[in-house]
Structure formats: C-alpha cells, structure tokens
Amino acid sequence: MEMEQLVALCKRRGFLFQSSEVYGGLQGFWDYGPMGVELKRNVREAWWRDMVTSHNELDVPPGAPSAFEMTGLDCAIIMHPQVWKCSGHYDLFHDYMVDCRESKRRYRYDQVCGRWVTCKSHRIFVASEVGGKEAEELTQHKAMKFFDLRAKDAAALDWDGPLVSLSTVRDFSQTLGPDAKTLGTLTEPREFNLMFKTIAGALGGEEDTVFLRPETAQGIFVNFKNVCDSTRVKIPFGIAQIGKSFRNEITPRNFTFRSREFEQMEIEFFCRPETSPQWYQYWRGRRYQWYLDLGLSRERLRLRDHEKEELSHYSCGTADIEYAFPFLASGEFGELEGVAHRGDFDLRSHMEGKLVRQDGQLVVELDGEGKPRYRGSGKDLSYLDEVTKERFIPHVIEPSAGADRATLAFLCEAYCEDEAPDEHGKPTRRVVLKFHPRLAPIKAAVFPLVKKDGMPEVAREIYAALKPHLTVFYDEKSAVGRRYRRQDEIGTPFCITVDGQTLQDGTVTVRDRDTLRQWRIPKGECLAELRSRLAM
RNA sequence: GCGGGUGUAGCUCAAUGGUAGAGCGGCGGCUUCCCAAGCCGCUGACGUGGGUUCGAUUCCCAUCACCCGCUCCA
Numbered sequence: 296m297e298m299e300q301l302v303a304l305c306k307r308r309g310f311l312f313q314s315s316e317v318y319g320g321l322q323g324f325w326d327y328g329p330m331g332v333e334l335k336r337n338v339r340e341a342w343w344r345d346m347v348t349s350h351n352e353l354d355v356p357p358g359a360p361s362a363f364e365m366t367g368l369d370c371a372i373i374m375h376p377q378v379w380k381c382s383g384h385y386d387l388f389h390d391y392m393v394d395c396r397e398s399k400r401r402y403r404y405d406q407v408c409g410r411w412v413t414c415k416s417h418r419i420f421v422a423s424e425v426g427g428k429e430a431e432e433l434t435q436h437k438a439m440k441f442f443d444l445r446a447k448d449a450a451a452l453d454w455d456g457p458l459v460s461l462s463t464v465r466d467f468s469q470t471l472g473p474d475a476k477t478l479g480t481l482t483e484p485r486e487f488n489l490m491f492k493t494i495a496g497a498l499g500g501e502e503d504t505v506f507l508r509p510e511t512a513q514g515i516f517v518n519f520k521n522v523c524d525s526t527r528v529k530i531p532f533g534i535a536q537i538g539k540s541f542r543n544e545i546t547p548r549n550f551t552f553r554s555r556e557f558e559q560m561e562i563e564f565f566c567r568p569e570t571s572p573q574w575y576q577y578w579r580g581r582r583y584q585w586y587l588d589l590g591l592s593r594e595r596l597r598l599r600d601h602e603k604e605e606l607s608h609y610s611c612g613t614a615d616i617e618y619a620f621p622f623l624a625s626g627e628f629g630e631l632e633g634v635a636h637r638g639d640f641d642l643r644s645h646m647e648g649k650l651v652r653q654d655g656q657l658v659v660e661l662d663g664e665g666k667p668r669y670r671g672s673g674k675d676l677s678y679l680d681e682v683t684k685e686r687f688i689p690h691v692i693e694p695s696a697g698a699d700r701a702t703l704a705f706l707c708e709a710y711c712e713d714e715a716p717d718e719h720g721k722p723t724r725r726v727v728l729k730f731h732p733r734l735a736p737i738k739a740a741v742f743p744l745v746k747k748d749g750m751p752e753v754a755r756e757i758y759a760a761l762k763p764h765l766t767v768f769y770d771e772k773s774a775v776g777r778r779y780r781r782q783d784e785i786g787t788p789f790c791i792t793v794d795g796q797t798l799q800d801g802t803v804t805v806r807d808r809d810t811l812r813q814w815r816i817p818k819g820e821c822l823a824e825l826r827s828r829l830a831m
Numbered sequence: 832g833c834g835g836g837u838g839u840a841g842c843u844c845a846a847u848g849g850u851a852g853a854g855c856g857g858c859g860g861c862u863u864c865c866c867a868a869g870c871c872g873c874u875g876a877c878g879u880g881g882g883u884u885c886g887a888u889u890c891c892c893a894u895c896a897c898c899c900g901c902u903c904c905a
Contacts, residue, residue, distance in 0.1 A: 299898080307842060307856085313896075319878055320896045387905060394832050394902095401832070401903070482832080489905080509905075545832080545903055553904085607905075715866060723867070744864055772858090776866035783866090795864055804865075811866075 298622045301710050302550055304726065308785050310334065310706065311551065323547030323555035325699075330785050333736030333766060335558075335702045339537055341589060341733050342560045342696070343367070347535045358580060360573040363564075364532035366522065370514025372539060373495065373505050380669035381644045382513050385506075388489035393461070394482045395472040404462060404484040407473060410434050411455035414442045418455070420464050422481070424473040430458055441471055491541045491555075507541040512693060514538075515563040516641045520676055530678055530689055531574065533564035537698065549622045551699050552629060558698035563691055565678070568639070571690035572612075575636040579614045582634055582694045586616060586701070590731035591708050595619040597628055608652040612636040616696075618704040631704055632696035639688040642676045646688075705734055709786055715811060728786030729809055732829040737787040738765045739825050742778050744794040746771045754793040757803065757821050764822055765829075783808055789828060791821055 305311040309328030313320040327335055350356075350365040379385040391404035408430060409422035419441070421434040438444075438452050461484075464470055468479040475481075491507040494500075508514065515534045522534055537560045544553050551557075566574045583598045601613040613635040617628035640657060644650050648667040651660040660668040677688045709730045714722040732738065741758040743750030751771050758769040768787065770778045775792065782790055790806040797803050802815040805824060816824050 302897090303842065316878095316896090318895090322896070384905075392832095542905080548898095725866085742865095746863095748864090750864095774863070774866085774868070776868080779866045781867085792865070806865080813865075 298550065300726075301621070301706060304710070304728075304784065305331070305706065310785075323544055323553070325551045325554055330736045331702075334705070334730070334734060335698060337734045337736070338702050338705065339558075339560065339698055342585075342698075342701075343535065343537060345585060346533075346560075346562060356581075359577050360570055361531065363566075364528045365562075366526060366528055366532065366534055368515055368518060368522065368534050368536045369538065370508075370511065370518065370536065372508050372541075373493070374508060374514060374517065376505055377669065377672075378513050378517055378645075379490065379506055379509075381649050381671050382516075382641070383644070383649055384490060384509055384513075385669075386649070388509065389487070391484045392487050393467075393484050395475055395480050402473060405460065407461040408458050409461060409464075409470070410458055412438050413453040413455060414438065414444070414451055417442075418469065419478060420461075420470040422461055422470055422473050423458075426458065434458075437471060441476070487543075487545070489543050491543065509542045510540050510695070511536045511538045511559045511561045512563060512641070512695065515561070516645055516691075517672075519563075519565070519642060520674065523678065530680070531564065531566040531570070533562045535560075535562045537561075549620070549629075551703050552620065552622070554699060557700075560696040560698050560701075562694045563641075564693070565689035565691055568687060568690045571636060571638075571692065574692045575612055575634070578692050578694050579634045582632055582696070583616050586618075586631065586704070589705065589734060590729075591618060591704060595708065596631075599628070607635075608657075610635050610640075611638050618700075618707075620704065621707055629700070630697075631700050632694060634692070634694045637691040637693050639690055641691055642688050643671075645672050646674060646676050647671045705730065715780075725780065725783060727783040727808060730786040730788070732788045733831065735786045735788050736766065737768045737782070737785060738829055738831075739789040739791060739821075740768045740770060740778070740782045740787050742769075742775055742790060742792045743771050744775055744792050748795070749798060750793045750795075753797055753803075753818065754791075757791060757793070757818055761822055761825070765825060765831075779806065789825060793818070 302311075308330055310331035312326045312328055314324035314326050315321045347365045347367050352362055352364040355362045376385070392401050393404050393407065394401050402424060407422050407424060408426055409420050410431075411418060411420050412434075419438075421438050421441070423430040423433045423437075425433065435449070435452070439446070439449065442452070444451055461470075467481045467483070470481055471478055472481045490509050492504055493507065494503050495505045496503045515536055519534075522528065538558065539556060540559050541556050544555050547553050547555055562578075564574060564578060579598065583596070586596055587593060595618055597617050597619075599615050599617055601610075601615065606613055613633055615630045616632040616634070618631050619627070620629045623629055640650060643657065648659045648671040649669040650657040662668045677686050679686045706728070709728040711727050711729050713725050713727065715725040716722055739761065741754050741761065743754040754771065755769065758767060761767045768782070770781070772778070779790055786808070788808050790808075792804045792806065794804065796815075797818060801818050803818045803821065804813045804815055806813045
C-alpha cells in the first residue's frame with residue numbers, strides 16, 4: 296500500500312486534514328475531520344473501557360499476579376515548572392545547539408570549546424568537541440592542517456590564551472568547526488526548546504514561564520497522594536489518563552506519526568517493589584494483545600525488548616510495541632507504545648528532587664554548592680500498607696501509548712484495495728477500510744434501494760430506530776452501488792437496504808463490507824442483528 | 832538542520848509570457864429493483880509574498896507545506 300493513497304483517502308473522506316491548511320499548513324500539526332474524530336474517539340474509548348471502566352478489580356485476570364484496581368485521572372496540561380525540572384525533562388529538553396553546515400553535525404553549544412590561534416597574520420578560533428589535554432592536541436593538529444603547516448613548523452602557530460568555551464566567541468565567521476575544514480560553517484547557537492514554552496498570567500514575564508506538558512505521566516505522579524487519599528485504592532493499582540501532550544519534534548514527518556501536538560493514553564501502575572517484575576511482564580503482554588484484538592496483524596506488530604544500552608538511566612526494563620508502518624523501510628517498525636518498568640524513580644524525584652545515576656544508585660543531583668540541583672516537593676509520597684504496616688515507595692510500570700499513532704496504525708492496517716463486480720459483473724477496483732467494528736466511525740448505513748415506491752419512508756423509519764443506539768448514516772442519493780462504495784471507503788461494516796420485497800414481506804437486506812455477502816432479516820430486527828454482528 | 836524533488840478544481844492530470852482544459856468526484860434533475868451504469872445541467876484551481884515585464888500560473892528570488900534521502904530522536 297502506498298502511503299500517498301491513504302493520505303489522499305484520509306483527506307477526501309474527512310479523516311485527517313493538515314492543520315491550518317488554508318494558510319499553507321503548519322508542520323507537525325494535524326486536524327481530525329468528521330470521520331477521523333469518530334475513529335480516534337473509538338480508539339480512545341476502546342482503550343478507556345478496556346483498561347479502566349470494564350476492569351473487574353475482584354477477579355484475577357489471566358496472566359496477572361493478583362487482582363488489581365484501575366482508576367482514572369485528567370490533569371491540567373500546564374503544571375508547576377518544578378515538575379519538569381524534577382522529572383528531568385527541563386534539562387533534557389533545553390539545549391543550545393550549533394549546527395555545522397559542512398559536516399552536517401550538530402553540537403551542544405555548551406560542550407564545544409576551542410582556542411584562538413594566529414598564523415600568517417590570520418586569527419582563527421579552532422573548535423573541538425572534546426575538552427582537556429585531548430582538545431589541546433586536537434586543536435593543534437587541526438590548526439596545522441588548516442594553515443597547511445608541516446610538523447616542524449608548529450612554532451609558526453601563535454596560540455592566544457587557553458582552551459575556552461565556544462560561548463565566549465561572538466562571531467563564528469573566523470571559527471573552525473570541530474569537524475570542518477573551512478571557516479564559518481557553524482550556525483548561530485539556537486535554543487532547542489523541545490518543550491513548548493508559554494506564559495501563565497496576563498502580565499507575566501520570564502519568571503512566569505510555564506510549559507505545556509511533554510507527557511501526561513507526570514500529572515499522575517504528582518497526584519499519586521491525592522488519588523490514594525481520596526479513593527481508598529490499595530496497591531496494586533493503576534491510574535489511567537488520556538490527554539494531549541506537546542513536544543517540539545525536530546523532524547515532524549510521516550503523516551501524523553511524529554506530530555508536535557499529540558495525544559497519549561497512559562497508565563501508571565503502582566505495585567510493591569518485589570512484585571514489579573511480574574507486573575511488568577503482565578502489562579507487556581496485555582498491551583500487545585490489545586492491538587491484536589483490535590485488528591492489527593501479527594505480521595506487522597511486534598513486541599521488542601530494549602537492549603541494555605537503550606534503557607533510560609532509571610529504567611529496569613522497557614519493551615516497545617511497534618508497528619510496521621507502510622511509510623517505513625521494509626523490516627523497520629515504528630513505536631506505538633512503550634511499556635516501561637520505571638522503578639521508584641518518579642515518585643522519588645518528586646519527593647527528593649531530580650535524580651541522577653551514580654555508581655549504580657539513583658541519587659539527588661547536586662549543584663556546585665552541594666545543594667540539590669532541583670529540589671523536590673518534600674512531600675512524603677511513600678505508601679503505607681495498612682495490613683502489614685509496611686511503608687515503601689511503590690514501583691511503577693508505565694504502559695504509555697500514542698492515541699494518534701494507534702489511530703494511524705489502524706488506518707494503515709484497514710486500508711485495502713480489492714475487486715468487486717460492477718453492474719455488468721466485471722471486476723472493478725474497490726478501496727475499502729476494513730476497520731474492526733469497534734473502531735469503525737459509522738457502524739451501519741441505511742438505504743432505500745431506489746428513491747420511490749415508499750422505500751425511503753421505510754428506510755427512514757429504520758434509520759430513526761437505530762440512531763439512538765448506534766452511529767448510523769442515511770443515504771438515498773444516486774445508484775445503490777455507488778452508495779455501497781462510499782461506505783466502503785469510510786469503513787462502514789454493514790449496509791441495510793430497503794427494496795421491493797421489504798414492502799411485501801417486511802424484510803431488508805444486510806450487506807457485509809468485507810465479503811459483499813447479502814442476507815435478509817425482518818426490518819424490526821436491524822438493531823439486534825447489528826448488535827450481534829458488531830459484538831456491541 | 833542539510834541535499835534532491837513536488838506544489839494548477841475535492842482527487843488524478845493537461846496547457847500557456849496575453850487571466851486556464853479534461854476525466855473522476857460533488858450538487859440538482861430524469862432514469863434506475865443490489866455494487867462507482869446512462870442522459871441533461873451546475874459546481875470548482877494556478878500554495879504564499881516579492882521581483883523582472885506593458886502583462887507572470889509560466890521567468891527569477893524568498894517563504895510555507897508535502898515527498899525521498901541524510902541527520903536527530905525523551
């Protein structure tokens with residue numbers, strides 16, 4: 296399947312539009328049209344229902360170490376800036392970078408250093424990515440090469456002062472980049488604000504800077520105590536949240552896959568440290584199965600454990616659920632969801648302050664004066680087991696899914712071109728979205744075969760009877776074949792058609808999207824028939 | 832961020848230094864008893880901003896967006 300055809304269908308049938316298209320579009324932002332909003336809503340609702348509302352906390356689900364509770368939360372997108380300092384996002388997302396036009400490499404501005412040198416009446420700054428003694432040798436070597444000197448002519452280089460940071464250099468036109476052979480190839484330092492910055496308060500200045508959340512998870516961690524105190528939930532339990540998050544992706548690309556505004560479906564599952572490995576295994580498998588159950592094919596979906604080197608400094612295990620999107624090279628997969636064992640990193644961070652790994656231990660990061668780099672809340676976020684009277688900091692398993700990525704995967708999986716006979720029985724090309732019935736934006740369409748002989752009246756009755764229960768669509772325009780094809784393109788699983796026989800015996804035909812098969816049922820049984828076929 | 836490509840109607844594609852044409856679609860009508868049929872009519876576009884020119888959709892520059900490759904990626 297060509298991605299362009301899916302993108303074209305999404306636009307033509309109202310699934311996805313480029314954001315602000317009338318103004319030429321905005322990179323990394325997308326709008327869901329009338330069909331798209333239903334599809335994405337169905338994805339979200341399937342997730343919420345399956346993970347939260349239909350979960351029975353009295354039973355032990357297959358594969359789970361024990362019974363557990365699930366509850367929900369909906370946090371503000373904007374939170375106290377300290378949240379992001381302690382979570383580590385602030386430091387991670389705030390780098391000044393310089394790019395080299397020649398080497399195509401990108402450097403952290405604060406990590407590049409170098410020395411001034413004069414030779415042949417020409418004063419240049421020789422930059423290096425490394426520091427210390429190594430940098431002295433490197434810059435010497437680079438300067439020799441640049442001025443075309445032989446080893447014995449090293450004395451011709453007149454070094455001007457010690458190794459200094461690139462940030463002391465005003466003008467890059469006389470700067471030799473770390474991997475460049477010519478001068479002036481470095482761009483101005485640019486701040487990479489991977490978090491969206493804004494101002495809280497109408498008169499707010501720099502000190503009122505706040506951030507749009509780059510993930511929903513932190514809202515759950517900082518509300519952990521509130522949830523415990525207000526709901527009587529007992530460990531093990533999970534808190535689920537669906538909501539928008541924002542990241543300034545450097546390269547938004549591949550349709551909605553890497554968007555700057557996106558929606559997450561996250562669970563933070565809190566458990567006793569000693570049972571956390573089993574819970575990690577449980578969620579890993581459960582979340583993988585969820586995508587299979589909603590129609591993603593086993594061939595295109597995989598569960599991949601991260602290598603040790605790939606793990607974040609705080610994670611004791613992470614697995615990605617990945618889909619072979621058609622825009623990726625064959626054999627490549629894109630992340631739909633990450634299931635991470637995060638230990639007690641997050642709750643501890645919000646108690647003690649930003650943590651770093653030191654000698655295999657997570658310790659509070661200190662500044663130059665030996666004080667915490669970012670102070671935590673100071674609140675006790677530990678958990679007291681009221682039965683055993685044990686107090687501990689729960690460990691966290693985090694299944695974090697992308698709602699837009701899941702929606703895109705379901706669209707890709709559903710897109711299908713096959714052949715259907717036309718009115719002369721000749722096979723013609725048909726485009727159909729074979730959505731799982733739970734995800735289909737429209738569950739059924741109702742047609743009169745022709746717009747006369749009282750058929751529209753009966754069809755409208757059926758439509759009105761279905762409308763309160765299911766998302767249905769009525770159409771009486773043009774030939775019935777065309778109407779079927781239109782429904783195929785938006786993935787409607789069933790069409791109900793009123794014909795001449797309906798007027799005689801009260802039966803209607805039901806037509807199946809995937810098989811094109813038709814059968815008759817009494818017109819009064821449409822709702823029951825659809826409910827059983829849709830399994831809803 | 833870099834390099835290459837693309838940008839004309841809702842979609843697919845034409846033509847042109849003198850203000851754009853088709854097919855499909857959509858809408859209305861006629862016809863039509865099961866898979867994009869037929870007939871009639873209607874609808875509708877040069878991504879944006881500059882420049883050159885008497886005149887630019889066409890040439891030039893910039894910009895925005897998309898695609899491909901590289902880079903980056905919590």
